[in-house]
Amino acid sequence: MGPEVGKGRGMMSAFAVILVVTAIAISFQALVIIRARWSDPFGSVAPQRVPILGGLEPATHAWSRFHIRYYPMTLVFVAFEMEMMFMYPWAVVFIEEGVTALVEMGMFLTILGVGIVYAYKERVFSWQ
Incomplete structure (x- = not known):
């Protein structure tokens, strides 16, 4: 036993x-x-x-608003972060899946690229 x-x-x-x-x-x-x-x-x-501020009094209130120009840049940053978040596991799966994984990643990058082109046309990357 x-x-x-x-x-x-x-x-x-x-x-x-x-x-x-x-x-x-x-x-x-x-x-x-x-x-x-x-x-x-x-x-x-x-x-x-x-x-x-190392113990100094803050100049503005903590709930003060940010200018709207930061939000589109933030969305582009999140898009690039999402790309990297999906690229690392994809690199591991690519060896097992082969062409299917390559096509899926191509579709993902195409959609992301369309978003970047749209952001470029909306002048998100130009800082005023």
Whole structure:
């Protein structure tokens, strides 16, 4: 008969590993908190708690609006990011699939290219 699954030393050692990793994580977190309080013994004042500008007062409100010219450039950036996100797995699958994967990627790049041509005609790439 084979060894019984879930009983004996094997299961206990798995729990021991989880307990050790949890103890290390908790002690590291406690160490970071203690170090942060130790490095600032007097406590910080309100302007030093501002998360930006190195403690200086912000010049604008956090909810201020951005100019509309940033949005088309952002969409083009997302299009290029999506291209790269699909190109890496495709490179792995290409060896197995062959011509079918090549045609599918060609269609994807054609659609992406049409979007880039449209963005060029809309003068997204010209900065004013």
